[in-house]
Amino acid sequence: MPHPGWQNFGxxxxxxxxxxxxxxxxxxxxRAGLLAEVERYDSTWSRFRADSLxxxxxxxxxxxxxxAEASGLAALYRQLYSLSGGAMTPLIGKSLEQLGYDPQYSLRPHGAAIAPPAWDDVLEWHGTSLTTTAPVVLDIGxxxxxxxxxxxAGQLRSHGVPDFFIDASGDLLNGGRQPVQVALEHPYDATKAIGTVPLGSGALCASASNRRAWGDGLHHxxxxxxxxxxxxxxxxxxxxxxxxxxxxxATALFLVPAADLEQHFRFSWLKVFSNGSAEYSAAFEGALFT
Known part of the structure; x- marks a missing residue:
């Protein structure tokens, strides 16, 4: 609970x-409206549901x-696709399925890794209009x-709830005025933290190779x-x-130099490498444990 005495809806x-x-x-x-929005979103964007778009x-x-939300997704993905030279793409779904992260959650690779098709070869995505020239497995995860x-958060605000804290399994949004101290999970031990960061009004999201990981060196x-x-x-x-x-x-930091992202986005960041070293932006206000 971010603040003592607050109520929780899980x-x-x-x-x-x-x-x-x-x-x-x-x-x-x-509550009913929030749950309905979650169901609507899932029924559109999930690649794990047989009835989804x-x-x-x-x-x-x-x-x-x-x-309507597709317009924001299209613009953001297209920008990051360009900045990453195609490394970050909404067409990654088939590649995930190939390695076992499929709708059946088989978690068994079906063969060697395969690269997704190039965006412009199979996809035109402008706002809320999507045109494909071949079957494609979108993954906007x-x-x-x-x-x-x-x-x-928009629903909460529109219903007169200006102060709130949303925790979507580590994707955090503080809609209130009071900062919340957040622990940064150790990438190799979920019971430990490598540091803390104060989250004021805004969002903190993480991505880690230990989440949704399976097999030998396989992750999402x-x-x-x-x-x-x-x-x-x-x-x-x-x-x-x-x-x-x-x-x-958070995902783009795996694929694009942070300095390149900072030229286009206003954000702060922390990155931990497989050799145990870490880098962080000048604006990052967190504290790392020694």
């Missing part, structure tokens, strides 16, 4: 645990209409959970130019105004 959604903390209990009608896109090429955090952060897991970075944290941006940048 639920499961998009395959993870959520906790929304508020000074007073969330009204039943608002993303699953339909994976079956047949064509033109598809997307919900690098930004989607953060975007859903922002959407739920893949290089879109090869389809293989990134080996040099083990954990990242990004602080930004929106959770969608913080979420996406």
């Amino acid at each position: 639920f499961d959604g998009i395959g993870t645990r959520w906790e929304i903390s508020t000074p007073a209990p969330v009204a039943p009608a608002l 993303v699953t339909r896109v994976s079956v047949a090429p064509g033109q598809y209409g997307l919900p 690098a930004a989607g959970k953060g975007q859903l955090v922002d959407l739920l 952060v893949l290089d879109g130019t090869t389809g293989a897991p990134v080996r040099t970075v083990v954990a990242t944290w990004a602080l930004a105004d929106s959770a969608m941006e913080a979420d996406a940048l």
Whole structure:
């Protein structure tokens, strides 16, 4: 609980645990609206559901209409796709399935890593309009959970709840005025922390190779130019105004030099490498334990 005495609303959604903390209990009608938004988002973007729009896109090429939030996703992914030279891509889904992170959660590789197709070869994505020339497996997991955090925050604010704290299994958004001290999970031991950071009004998102990891060296952060897991970075944290941006940048830090990202985004960051060293931005206000 971020603040003593606050009330907690917990639920499961998009395959993870959520906790929304508020000074007073969330009204039943608002709770229902929040859960409905989670279900709507999942029914569009999940590649693990047979009834989702993303699953339909994976079956047949064509033109598809997307919900309003698609515009923000398209712009952010296209920018990061360009900055990363194709290493960060929403077309990574088939590569994840190839390595065993498939809708059946088999966690057994189906062969060697495969790179996803180039964006412009198979995909036109402009705002809420998506056109594909071949079946493609979209995976917007690098930004989607953060975007859903922002959407739920918008619902809370529109219903007169200005102070709140959302924890979507480590993707955090502080909508209140009071900073919250957050522990930074050790990338090799979830029971320990490597430091702390004060989270004021804004978002903190993390990405780590120990989350959604399986097999020998297999995890969910893949290089879109090869389809293989990134080996040099083990954990990242990004602080930004929106959770969608913080979420996406936490993944981008695995694939793009931080200095390049800083030329285009206003955020602070921490990156931990597989050799145990760490780098962080000048604006990062956290403290690392020695």
